[in-house]
Amino acid sequence: MDQRKTEPDSYHRNGIAQVVLYGEFTATANRKVRYAVSLTEIDLTVQKITSTPAGRSKVVFNLRDCVGCRTFKGEDNTDVGAYFSAYFYPFKRRWMSSGVARQRVEQCFRVALAQDSHANLEEAQRWARAINEGSIRQLPQRDGVLYSEVRRPCRVMLLLNPHSGKGQALSLFTGHVQRMLTEAGVPHTLVITERQNHARELVREVDLSQWDAMVIISGDGLLFEVVNGLMEREDWEAAIQTPLGILPGGSGNALAASIHHYSGSQPVSCEELLVSCGFMLCKGLVSRMDLVSVHTASNQRLFSFLSLAWGFVADVDIESEKYRHVGAARFTVGTLVRLASLRVYQGRLAYLPVEEPPSRPPAQVSPPPPASAFCSSLLCRPSGASPGQNTFHNSCNSNNAAKAKRGDGTAPAPRGPPDSLLAPLEQPVPGDWTVVEEEDFVLMLAMYQSHLAEDLLAAPGAALEDGVIHLFYVKAGISRTALLRLFLAMEKGAHLASSCPYLVHVKVRALRLEPFSPKGVITVDGESVEYGPIQAQVHGGLARLISG
Numbered sequence: 001m002d003q004r005k006t007e008p009d010s011y012h013r014n015g016i017a018q019v020v021l022y023g024e025f026t027a028t029a030n031r032k033v034r035y036a037v038s039l040t041e042i043d044l045t046v047q048k049i050t051s052t053p054a055g056r057s058k059v060v061f062n063l064r065d066c067v068g069c070r071t072f073k074g075e076d077n078t079d080v081g082a083y084f085s086a087y088f089y090p091f092k093r094r095w096m097s098s099g100v101a102r103q104r105v106e107q108c109f110r111v112a113l114a115q116d117s118h119a120n121l122e123e124a125q126r127w128a129r130a131i132n133e134g135s136i137r138q139l140p141q142r143d144g145v146l147y148s149e150v151r152r153p154c155r156v157m158l159l160l161n162p163h164s165g166k167g168q169a170l171s172l173f174t175g176h177v178q179r180m181l182t183e184a185g186v187p188h189t190l191v192i193t194e195r196q197n198h199a200r201e202l203v204r205e206v207d208l209s210q211w212d213a214m215v216i217i218s219g220d221g222l223l224f225e226v227v228n229g230l231m232e233r234e235d236w237e238a239a240i241q242t243p244l245g246i247l248p249g250g251s252g253n254a255l256a257a258s259i260h261h262y263s264g265s266q267p268v269s270c271e272e273l274l275v276s277c278g279f280m281l282c283k284g285l286v287s288r289m290d291l292v293s294v295h296t297a298s299n300q301r302l303f304s305f306l307s308l309a310w311g312f313v314a315d316v317d318i319e320s321e322k323y324r325h326v327g328a329a330r331f332t333v334g335t336l337v338r339l340a341s342l343r344v345y346q347g348r349l350a351y352l353p354v355e356e357p358p359s360r361p362p363a364q365v366s367p368p369p370p371a372s373a374f375c376s377s378l379l380c381r382p383s384g385a386s387p388g389q390n391t392f393h394n395s396c397n398s399n400n401a402a403k404a405k406r407g408d409g410t411a412p413a414p415r416g417p418p419d420s421l422l423a424p425l426e427q428p429v430p431g432d433w434t435v436v437e438e439e440d441f442v443l444m445l446a447m448y449q450s451h452l453a454e455d456l457l458a459a460p461g462a463a464l465e466d467g468v469i470h471l472f473y474v475k476a477g478i479s480r481t482a483l484l485r486l487f488l489a490m491e492k493g494a495h496l497a498s499s500c501p502y503l504v505h506v507k508v509r510a511l512r513l514e515p516f517s518p519k520g521v522i523t524v525d526g527e528s529v530e531y532g533p534i535q536a537q538v539h540g541g542l543a544r545l546i547s548g
């Protein structure tokens with residue numbers, strides 16, 4: 001029978017953290033193998049108990065890497081022992097390759113202090129509670145960034161586009177995400193979208209009091225739907241404060257790659273990026289995110305969290321749809337194809353430059369403030385507008401109700417804060433704007449997050465909430481080789497340091513583009529939008545995003 005020492009007799013290795021729990025337990029698979037387990041405020045230390053000092057290797061798990069701890073009884077009714085499992089996702093070296101990525105480590109112990117199974121379960125629960133509480137206290141930290149936390153337990157609506165990326169979003173969910181959410185005790189409802197704009201219509205009508213977070217597992221296009229659905233609600237001001245989350249299941253996964261980058265972690269892709277974002281979701285840290293309000297010629301207003309593109313990048317994004325089966329490589333293939341038929345795009349570009357660093361420092365988002373508190377920056381003046389059961393659903397009642405109510409399926413005009421920096425599209429830009437001299441371009445790309453795709457660090461200086469649009473344009477005259485070199489350098493975010501005379505980067509608050517050709521492609525967050533004159537302005541910290 002296991003013995004529990006009541007007097008902790010050790011301290012954390014650096015002599016600071018005091019042991020809060022100590023116990024000796026057996027392994028689950030082999031009851032002859034015993035471990036000394038000690039819990040401090042910052043870590044869990046596991047040491048095998050052996051007669052030979054050489055066998056007493058010690059493993060220390062930081063609670064910051066822990067998503068949760070669960071208890072359970074043995075499958076065998078005669079087993080009086082109880083069990084607790086702690087789930088860690090520490091950065092570990094990859095097998096057979098360089099670099100590190102978060103990898104799952106489960107630590108499971110059998111508690112058998114007494115012949116009373118109930119007492120053993122209580123003891124296991126005591127450990128699980130302490131580990132869970134400790135892991136919640138040990139949240140990831142980043143210099144200069146302050147977060148709030150999602151409400152716990154966090155009821156998550158998980159929207160999944162089964163066709164995104166290579167069409168594997170559902171298997172990515174069942175293979176990686178579902179287990180993590182269960183380990184973290186996050187109740188979630190999975191909604192599999194049935195068609196384009198399903199998610200948009202659903203979030204436009206859903207009772208948001210039922211949800212603590214809306215998370216998509218897809219590419220950026222599904223989040224674009226969710227953001228715009230929320231902004232089309234009468235209560236947009238409160239609705240857009242719903243914490244949003246992103247789990248990469250698409251081919252570009254730009255926002256997922258950006259939040260991973262902001263966390264200061266080494267670049268990862270594919271499933272490793274999914275695990276990283278899943279970990280952030282389980283930790284539930286929320287920060288603010290800028291949204292950019294975009295106006296098209298027909299007076300349509302959209303809200304964007306990622307990018308606005310015209311020319312080479314927009315064409316590649318849309319044309320590479322046909323290479324979707326190759327996953328993220330679709331952009332590489334698309335880039336090479338478009339390079340072969342490189343063309344010049346004519347138009348007029350104007351912008352309002354950032355004159356000084358944003359006056360508002362990154363702010364603490366906790367606890368959820370009154371709705372209007374999010375619109376306090378210069379850029380965002382309140383308009384006075386009104387403000388886990390792991391269940392699978394192929395459709396949603398509230399969505400059907402929404403469709404029936406609206407009938408025609410057309411999207412209502414998005415509401416939102418006024419765009420005080422923009423003049424009507426038919427009027428000249430305001431006097432303090434800069435009008436770009438050149439009218440011949442190869443591309444125009446406005447970015448408000450760091451990544452254009454998993455492997456394209458287009459705006460290394462971007463942050464989630466800085467009220468800045470990074471405007472890039474490449475002037476006509478650049479050779480194919482030089483443009484290819486720029487994109488290759490972008491993989492490491494080194495394109496700006498390449499001193500390419502054709503590439504211009506300027507930080508702006510607002511911009512206007514007037515293409516001259518009658519036909520073409522403009523994308524917002526990777527989605528094709530109405531082609532023609534278009535303008536946009538940033539609204540600092542309008543939305544909230546689970547990041548870490």
Ligand SMILES: Nc1ncnc2c1ncn2[C@@H]1O[C@H](COP(=O)(O)OP(=O)(O)OP(=O)(O)O)[C@@H](O)[C@H]1O
Nearest residue numbers: 164165193194195218219220221222250251252253
């Ligand atoms: N069930 C569905 N059937 C068809 N289209 C859908 C469905 N759900 C969402 N969509 C739409 O599919 C488009 C692509 O979705 P999404 O961006 O999420 O994936 P992706 O294009 O593979 O990813 P990425 O944007 O990272 O390249 C979006 O326009 C989205 O609105």
